[in-house]
Amino acid sequence: MDYQLELIVLPVEDVDRAREFYRRIGFREDADYVGDDDFRMVQFTPPGSACSIAFGTGISAAEPGSVENLHLVVEDVVVARDELLRRGVEVSEIFHDEDGVFHHAGGERRVPGLYPGRASYGSFASFRDPDGNEFLLQEVTERYPGR
Structure with a gap:
């Protein structure tokens, strides 16, 4: 059984500010999904990577900025x-x-x-x-x- 790490969720405070940052540094924007009840999921993939990052509202309870390394x-x-x-x-x-x-x-x-x-x-x-x-x-x- 393969276990492929394909998505890492980043806790952010300002989704639009994060979206602009990742666009600016050259990550590919894969999704920007807005759902009901203050739910939003934005996904980006670094160039050449098989693993993406996601951030938004209603997708993580972690403290914004708490991911390291x-x-x-x-x-x-x-x-x-x-x-x-x-x-x-x-x-x-x-x-x-x-x-x-x-x-x-x-x-x-x-x-x-x-x-x-x-x-x-x-x-x-x-x-x-x-x-x-x-x-x-x-x-x-x-x-x-x-x-």
């Missing part, structure tokens, strides 16, 4: 960061973790710059949507076996 895997973190900056997004400087395995929570043990030798899975940059939901760009140039 959603990874957007990119082939070149420098190019991806520059593209987001051109689109008006505030993006962190590129960093890697001092342990070199994965990033620690809350920015602890972050070392400025690309991972030494630019090894796959090691370099990151982060940004937040207008509500504070956090995304990490992660550079992956060569996948681990079976991935």
Whole structure:
């Protein structure tokens, strides 16, 4: 049995503001459904992704901006960061973790710059949507076996 992650719900306060943000950064708008009783579901898909995000009213009880560490895997973190900056997004400087395995929570043990030798899975940059939901760009140039 395959279990394919295809949708992540993001809690947002202002649906139209979030919709404009995700349009601006180049995500594809898949749906904007308005139902009865103050229900609305908006869905976007990042370029090249099999997993989408959704947000709206009446679809999540989570606190707006409470999602952390959603990874957007990119082939070149420098190019991806520059593209987001051109689109008006505030993006962190590129960093890697001092342990070199994965990033620690809350920015602890972050070392400025690309991972030494630019090894796959090691370099990151982060940004937040207008509500504070956090995304990490992660550079992956060569996948681990079976991935």
